[in-house]
Amino acid sequence: PASTARLPGGNLSVGGVSLTDVAERFDTPAYVLDEGEVRARCRTYRAVFPDADVLYAAKAFLSRAMVRWIDEEGLGLDACSAGELELAVMAGFPAARIVLHGNAKSPRDIETALRLGVGRIVVDSPSEIARLAAQVGSGGRQKVMVRVVPGVSAGGHEKIRTGTDGQKFGLSLTDGSAQHAIARVLGQPQLELTGLHCHIGSQITDVKPYLVAVRRMVGLMARIKESHGVTFPELDMGGGHGVAYRAGESALDLTALARRLNGELSASCAAAGLPVPRLVIEPGRAVAAPAGVAVYRVLAVKPTGSTMFVAVDGGMSDNPRPALYGARYAPRLVGRSTTAEPVATTVVGRHCEAGDILAADVLLPGDVRPGDLLAVPVSGAYQLSMASDYNLVGRPPVVAVHDGSARLLVRRETQEDFRRRDIGA
Numbered sequence: 001p002a003s004t005a006r007l008p009g010g011n012l013s014v015g016g017v018s019l020t021d022v023a024e025r026f027d028t029p030a031y032v033l034d035e036g037e038v039r040a041r042c043r044t045y046r047a048v049f050p051d052a053d054v055l056y057a058a059k060a061f062l063s064r065a066m067v068r069w070i071d072e073e074g075l076g077l078d079a080c081s082a083g084e085l086e087l088a089v090m091a092g093f094p095a096a097r098i099v100l101h102g103n104a105k106s107p108r109d110i111e112t113a114l115r116l117g118v119g120r121i122v123v124d125s126p127s128e129i130a131r132l133a134a135q136v137g138s139g140g141r142q143k144v145m146v147r148v149v150p151g152v153s154a155g156g157h158e159k160i161r162t163g164t165d166g167q168k169f170g171l172s173l174t175d176g177s178a179q180h181a182i183a184r185v186l187g188q189p190q191l192e193l194t195g196l197h198c199h200i201g202s203q204i205t206d207v208k209p210y211l212v213a214v215r216r217m218v219g220l221m222a223r224i225k226e227s228h229g230v231t232f233p234e235l236d237m238g239g240g241h242g243v244a245y246r247a248g249e250s251a252l253d254l255t256a257l258a259r260r261l262n263g264e265l266s267a268s269c270a271a272a273g274l275p276v277p278r279l280v281i282e283p284g285r286a287v288a289a290p291a292g293v294a295v296y297r298v299l300a301v302k303p304t305g306s307t308m309f310v311a312v313d314g315g316m317s318d319n320p321r322p323a324l325y326g327a328r329y330a331p332r333l334v335g336r337s338t339t340a341e342p343v344a345t346t347v348v349g350r351h352c353e354a355g356d357i358l359a360a361d362v363l364l365p366g367d368v369r370p371g372d373l374l375a376v377p378v379s380g381a382y383q384l385s386m387a388s389d390y391n392l393v394g395r396p397p398v399v400a401v402h403d404g405s406a407r408l409l410v411r412r413e414t415q416e417d418f419r420r421r422d423i424g425a
């Protein structure tokens with residue numbers, strides 16, 4: 001990833017701004033987002049998938065500026081709550097280019113989606129079909145898709161694999177519940193079924209599972225054509241495109257994905273006598289993760305028999321991914337150079353539990369000391385969006401860097417924020 005590539009070798013700048021300056025100006029911990037990198041990733045998607053609708057998955061990271069960048073770069077948006085919808089539309093995003101997901105949409109989620117006029121709502125369970133139709137009301141017509149489980153196992157961790165039966169998302173291809181739900185949707189005059197959807201998992205680094213999935217989705221489309229005489233204008237293959245978090249890891253090859261996915265889609269449709277639907281994809285991580293860097297200050301250093309513990313001023317409240325998924329990162333010392341030998345180090349947070357580990361067993365210079373700055377590259381996705389108020393440490397600010405200047409996008413959470421919500425009854 002480009003942001004990471006700019007970091008090694010004592011070069012301590014992102015987007016032309018030194019991380020030391022960011023730390024001084026905005027304090028730590030702070031999340032730095034490289035606007036140029038986000039935009040470049042959007043452009044890569046548009047260039048590699050010129051005939052597809054590319055929707056950015058807002059759950060990876062959302063802010064008003066992010067919404068504007070995504071809009072300006074011509075992507076659509078995948079949202080999964082009234083909150084994400086409201087924020088996006090408030091920031092000026094055209095609702096028609098938003099798709100609403102969710103395995104448990106609340107009445108408010110659906111009311112918000114209908115009021116704002118979202119482009120598609122993705123049906124995820126049989127029980128929501130009649131309710132959705134009723135909320136649309138007679139005379140109305142909402143475009144929907146149906147989320148299908150194609151029976152493909154893929155993804156970087158068990159908790160983020162969503163392509164097989166036995167997990168909560170989507171409707172199974174193998175037990176007939178997808179076919180059944182599709183039939184029910186087709187029977188609702190308030191719903192217009194524009195296509196099928198699947199999302200097989202996240203942090204996928206291999207093209208093959210997508211090819212298997214697309215073949216099965218086309219197979220289902222062929223059966224629906226046979227039984228109901230309908231064909232769909234679009235096919236949404238979800239997101240899941242993996243990124244490299246550490247040197248030596250490889251990201252999903254987007255060029256190969258585009259070529260082989262389009263190839264498989266065309267071939268399968270030709271074989272089944274179906275028109276080729278417009279492809280929709282929903283990358284979140286691959287747009288945002290490589291554009292973000294987390295900056296922490298070292299608060300304590302503790303040599304032990306087994307490892308050197310370096311404790312920083314953030315932790316699992318701003319990045320729960322290591323604790324949740326065993327995610328691995330490559331933190332590095334920034335702001336000063338050293339000739340000290342690297343030693344096996346475990347970078348931990350400041351929270352009150354032993355599982356608060358940011359990076360276990362990484363190599364850092366042996367002279368890391370309190371006051372030093374550590375940067376964690378590839379921190380732009382699923383960190384702040386999953387951040388919590390654990391220990392009332394407060395969520396870090398988000399600083400955008402671009403062409404050598406830095407500006408605050410989201411301010412640090414403060415004591416005052418906590419007091420305001422706790423009404424004291």
Ligand code: LLP
Nearest residue numbers: 057199202203239240241282283284285382
């Ligand atoms: N579309 C749907 C319907 C999704 O559920 C997701 C992610 C995406 C697209 C975007 O997937 P991506 O391209 O970002 O892999 N918190 C986990 C990841 C959870 C992904 C949830 N769904 C993590 O930190 O690894």
